[in-house]
Amino acid sequence: MTAPRVLVLDDDPLPRLDRLAGRADVLHSNAKTLASRLPEADVLLVWDFTSDAVRHAWPGPGARPRWVHTASAGVDRLLFPELLASDTVITNARGVFDRPIAEYVAGLVLALAKDFRGTWAAQQEHRWVHRETAKVYGSNAVIVGSGPIGRRIGAMLQSLGVAVELVGRRARERDPAFGRVHSADSLPELLPETDWVVCAAPLTPQTTGMFDAETLALLRPSARLINIGRGAHVVTDDLADALRAGRLGGAALDVLPDEPLPPDSPLWDVPNLLISPHMSGDTFGWRDDLADQFLDNFDRWHADRPLFSVVDKQLGYVPSEDT
């Protein structure tokens, strides 16, 4: 029996895959060499999950790996027709980012409520500018995305005294943590009442561009939008217009349609817009956590046991009982 071949679409630093020693041959590729190496691979580890190389390389000639694992929660870069139509199984990094991202969002909610950026800007100018700021307790939030990341965000905001409404693919009564889960149909009723909107949805045709001028117009002028999903969830020109016109209280984008955001983008200077470089889930050790998660799944694959975190290729994410 030949050892299975695990092809890694590399990124720096490389994953620690010592546990594969003697059990698999590890091959490496980059965006240029991926197409030529794909036919040799039994498994593809998309370590550089910011690359579109798989989408470009896959439709070419030759055999294809039966399993693709992406070291990311979002799988949108893999949802192209040839891979969707194939028998190849896709798995993702479900779980690794939940709590780090929830902490990041809770931190943004508190930082926005307390205007930390205004305080630190005044500090740079040696100015002591006392202001009153908002309570977070007693405010309310709409979280779009009822997967593990959205749920963890919701639980953390609840622990801060925020009333949370969760929006998922389909409405359900009697959710154990949130009482009720709404469908996107309810957004016209929910958004005008909320202080915080958090986007933690998978990027699918249904959610692409969902935060456009029409949706943003539903929000109060004091409301704030936080996006840790995918950049394409938000129509950034519409968001910038709303912020410049004072029709929205503020926003924080950890993800952008175009990453990294170019230095000459006007978004950097939009008032009341916080931009962070797609780092909400990336805590110290995250790469090792991602590698370990792949290796755990490899153990299952190698033993012919069912993989965990298998993406529903029609839905575009890993479904679960409560999403």
Add this chain to the structure above:
Amino acid sequence: MTAPRVLVLDDDPLPRLDRLAGRADVLHSNAKTLASRLPEADVLLVWDFTSDAVRHAWPGPGARPRWVHTASAGVDRLLFPELLASDTVITNARGVFDRPIAEYVAGLVLALAKDFRGTWAAQQEHRWVHRETAKVYGSNAVIVGSGPIGRRIGAMLQSLGVAVELVGRRARERDPAFGRVHSADSLPELLPETDWVVCAAPLTPQTTGMFDAETLALLRPSARLINIGRGAHVVTDDLADALRAGRLGGAALDVLPDEPLPPDSPLWDVPNLLISPHMSGDTFGWRDDLADQFLDNFDRWHADRPLFSVVDKQLGYVPSEDT
């Protein structure tokens, strides 16, 4: 029966005391006129709690109010010998600031862990600088101050997954929320192990200057100090030295020995030091909350019922079962 006279040491904006109409005569004073008006007053409301006017005016000639209420949690400005030796009762704003300050501290912990200031500084320069940041979950904190503010901070950090050690005036086993409350004697064992130190203590002779070079030297180079107590808890020169030398990971001071901090203070530019203008508890509506709290206590005083939030003048704060 003459109406009681309530003297207000004013601050702008004035308290809303409509509820006193027909029940008390409201007199006003400022730092200059306080001494001459004190003998006329039955009750003194220290609305401008940042003023040392009471300390200066009180030792003069004439009668003195029997009750002094300060619209602040800290009563350190009232702990001078002549007031301590008198029969006058002191009450404070216990409770109003607990949750707002806890939110502020939780926000600082998250903002420091995720390096929001670094991200927003990069945003100003249009730079996309991805970094890994710390998890808050699984970290640990020492909170100095076991009154309602320290306890609320502790509960909120616990809800974020932080292991909290509470330090109070005296050690106790079997605290319902924190398992164990330590005395300051335990700081040499606690501080070398902690990620976060939060000062929420009352300012007393025992706590003044407690965060000096010697105490700061006990902390890990990665640890962070947050002070929302009183400026004089921290020896700021020692803190600045530790931060400049990289012996401490960071600090956030919402209170300073000298407020407002003068524009030429070198503290503004100390690396990894966040300065905010004594605003951690001051949420929208806080002044009305403070006025209402005084009025509730006035109702008791007027009905000859026991006041709440009575300061133990020997301890220097309002004692309670669990502090």
